[in-house]
Amino acid sequence: MSDEKKQLDSPPVESVDPNDHEREQQQDQDLPEVRGQVPRKVWLVQGLYFLERAAFYGLSQPLQNYLQLSKDDPHRPGALGLGQSRAVMIVYIWFIYSYLTPLAGGLIADCWLGRRKTIQVGFFIYVLGLAIVTATAFTERLHGVGGLPGFIVGMFLVGAGTGTVKPNITVFLIDQFPDTGEEPKTVTLKDGKLAKVSRELTIRFIWNVNYWMINVGGLCGIITTNIERYAHVAGFGFAFMVCLILVMASTLIFNITYKKFEIIPPSGNAVADTIAALRRRRLQKKASRDTTPAAAQETKAVSAGSSDASSQSAAEDGTITTQAAKDLSVLRDAKTALRACLVFLPFPALMLSINLMDSTLIAQAGTMQTNGLPNDIMYNLNPISVMVFLPLFQSWIYPSLSKRKVNFSPEHRIGVGMFCATLAIAYTTGIQHLVYSTGPCFSHPLACLAGKNVPNDVSVGYQTPTYVFLAWGEILAIVSGTELAYSRAPASMKSIVQALFHFFSAMGSVFGVAVSFACHDPNMVIVYGAITAFLLLCTVGFEASYFVRRKKTGSGTV
Structure with missing residues (x-):
């Protein structure tokens, strides 16, 4: 009787369905993913990188005029008077050097100093190089001495500085958003629906904001090119001084906040x-x-021997x-790491097209009617386009494709970005043909007696679609390449793989040097046409290899 009473008094035992746990997991998987909160330290590093990139682009945009044109040019500001071909070649050589130095910077950070100390050293070298370039630009304009030697020494140091900072600060950015290993949190959205916080989406958001801020920094070229044009006495010196001040500010802020950052020691x-x-x-x-x-x-x-004491002890x-x-x-x-680098193979062709904005497109604008604007100010249409369209891609295009279950993988984004760059240079080929078909100097702009050094009668506004198409290519391809360089690299080689990404970009400048010897009138239609064909070939090849790999592995990865 007592046993029966105990059974009646005891709470009822709920039956446990073994499928409940699986249903909960399935519900979690079906929840939409949203990005999480971004730590303040990430925004601080974003700000430092913004200042550095503003200085870099503010410096690079006046270079073509500084090298190509002479001080006595009646229409455009100049300094060294080296001519178009030599100026294009020097600009490309400097870009090659600037993209190769990250290999050393990434290796030093991953193997010896760590990213924080390496960035600190890089900023110091950067400031020293810009100080030399600025000082010798003043002496060249005012006294006619020191311009070219000072430019070579200063730009050598600037390339070393930016090559040390660039591959490490991009990885250092994500270091400030460490992976805690916790299960994704479930949050309630404003409309009352549940969603799952995705670290991957948060990192993608950080990369997109990073690239957006880089292009905001790129607008510094508007300041430097206008200073170059309107500061008639030593305009280039004042333009380069703006860049020096920006890097000095970035260096100062980094040193003040030095101890606040997350540190991952070298491996x-x-x-x-x-x-x-x-x-x-x-x-x-x-x-x-x-x-x-x-x-x-x-x-x-011999094989059991090791390079360190611990492995010797083990032997x-x-x-x-x-x-x-x-x-x-x-x-x-x-x-x-090597597999991660496979997706970088089309980037030499892509960067060849993008680097045209710093060289031949500036020269092309100089042969067109600019209505009083500096010819090198047109470059700024590219960062403005990135600033306008990148939020649209991030907030509308990518989510719309995701809702429709379209697998727009990073590899596929790279392929579409390559196609946009191909369209840009194909369009530029047509514009160059239009310039050569218009008087007064036709295929020899600024070089005929009838024109009296007047540009051909074609508005520089026709260049606008080129910069927009290239901006789409950058948004799709470069952001995806940077994302893959970080996400697929092993922890011990993240800076090295990021540096290899810049190395493949440097190959675009190598191709630029190869074509620079032909970069003069009346050859430019052929030059742009050949680059278009090369881009199209690389785009088709990359998309074909991506398609074959996806069929073979059943995944979207290369």
């Missing part, structure tokens, strides 16, 4: 570890094939498996 010399692991793997394979016991023992002893204790596991991890990271 050791990943490149040297990879080479050592490959060497040990080769020796082990050789030992397994060698039938001579003495030779096998000798090779085994002495006979724990070769520890070293083998370490080598396997190192080689796996290296393989992951």
